[in-house]
Amino acid sequence: MAARQWQLRLAYAMRLAPHQTQAILRCLRQHYGADAQVLLFGSRLDDTARGGDVDLLVETPTPPTLRQRMYATLALEQALGLPVDIVAVQQGNAGSAFVRLARSRAQPLEDKA
Numbered sequence: 001m002a003a004r005q006w007q008l009r010l011a012y013a014m015r016l017a018p019h020q021t022q023a024i025l026r027c028l029r030q031h032y033g034a035d036a037q038v039l040l041f042g043s044r045l046d047d048t049a050r051g052g053d054v055d056l057l058v059e060t061p062t063p064p065t066l067r068q069r070m071y072a073t074l075a076l077e078q079a080l081g082l083p084v085d086i087v088a089v090q091q092g093n094a095g096s097a098f099v100r101l102a103r104s105r106a107q108p109l110e111d112k113a
Contacts, residue, residue: 014107015044016054023079024056025111028086031072032060037091039106053083056109057102064088 016024028038042055054076058064069086076084087102089095095103 014040014109015047015049015052016040016109020080021109022111024054024076025109027075027079028056028058028072031068031075032058032064032088033062036060038109039103040109041102041106042085045105045107053085054080055085055102056087057099057106058086058088059091060088061091063090 014021025038028036037059039057039059040055041057043049043052044054056076058072069088073084073086076086087099089099094100
């Protein structure tokens, strides 16, 4: 499969339009820094599902703060017009059982533009 076709397939499987992915990455990098890794998990990975919130796992080089998560969530919900849940952890931190489960099922978001 050609690289571009794979990218399109991945974008549709995630049930996010390219402009939504770009908005997510732009916002989260603004709030968490350019080195933050952003992963999508949950119902948005199921291309047979309908609706649903946007579940994001953000891994940051420094310990994330509640304030960062609050402002990032508000900004994303306003930009996307969708409910957003953010789980933020420091890179290298194994995290809780929930974080480990989310990480095992998550797909990285990448700017395809």
